[in-house]
């Protein structure tokens with residue numbers, strides 16, 4: 724028993740000492756070994772946006788949103804064979820938690836697709852190339868009024884700002900910046916103007932055509948009128964007016980009989 728335990732302890736000690744040593748050995752020659760096959764391995768497949776975001780470590784909400792809207796597989800397949808490349812602005816988890824509560828849930832599935840697509844520009848921009856961007860830059864999203872756009876401006880302080888018209892933020896560090904895919908961190912969700920911009924004022928409710936103003940003798944008609952103000956349609960009000968007119972006509976007819 725004691726010997727067996729002793730053996731186990733010794734074996735565990737050997738492992739504990741050997742594993743880091745082995746790892747150290749494996750890690751040390753890796754760059755040399757990787758140097759030769761690397762170009763081939765990189766060319767073997769298109770970049771995987773999900774893997775890049777996962778590696779970034781703080782993009783789980785955006786990853787989840789990309790998956791639920793199938794924009795991860797969409798982009799990954801578009802990346803295979805693209806000549807112009809893509810640029811993704813990836814909002815951090817902090818960016819999403821900075822949104823007003825319920826913002827995402829208030830969006831329809833289609834609008835969630837648009838929200839994700841509004842963070843994807845169908846062109847590869849290196850950090851230095853942003854100042855060649857011609858504003859407004861179209862994104863992958865579009866709606867009834869055309870493509871959703873971003874304005875990208877390189878500021879004098881060597882910052883790059885991106886604006887939707889609702890949100891302005893500074894482009895953060897690159898999670899990846901090699902053709903054909905650039906992924907930049909942003910600390911705000913790029914809320915599209917088309918979804919979050921000021922809405923045109925609702926067209927004023929149609930003023931029910933009051934018909935003729937109640938005249939002095941028209942007491943029955945003016946008694947009817949308030950009934951139409953509680954949301955009844957203009958048609959109902961008109962019908963009321965017609966009925967009142969009919970009553971009046973009947974009264975006149977009755978009077979003429981006297």
Ligand SMILES: *[C@@H]1O[C@H](CO)[C@@H](O)[C@H](O)[C@H]1NC(C)=O
Nearest residue numbers: 770771772773774775777799
């Ligand atoms: C991309 O990466 C994710 C996460 O690592 C993985 O689940 C997925 O299978 C990958 N997709 C492709 C097409 O390799």
Ligand SMILES: *[C@@H]1O[C@H](CO)[C@@H](O)[C@H](O)[C@H]1NC(C)=O
Nearest residue numbers: 767768769799800802803804
């Ligand atoms: C990329 O496209 C080529 C040709 O269309 C196809 O053969 C290949 O399987 C694709 N690779 C991936 C990872 O989807």
Ligand SMILES: *[C@@H]1O[C@H](CO)[C@@H](O)[C@H](O)[C@H]1NC(C)=O
Nearest residue numbers: 858859873874886887888889
């Ligand atoms: C974006 O840039 C265009 C062209 O410079 C300009 O007309 C437009 O007003 C800008 N929009 C926003 C939201 O800054």
Ligand SMILES: *[C@@H]1O[C@H](CO)[C@@H](O)[C@H](O)[C@H]1NC(C)=O
Nearest residue numbers: 878879882883884891892893
């Ligand atoms: C760039 O964006 C930052 C916010 O991230 C803002 O404070 C700054 O004023 C912007 N600069 C320009 C030139 O728009």
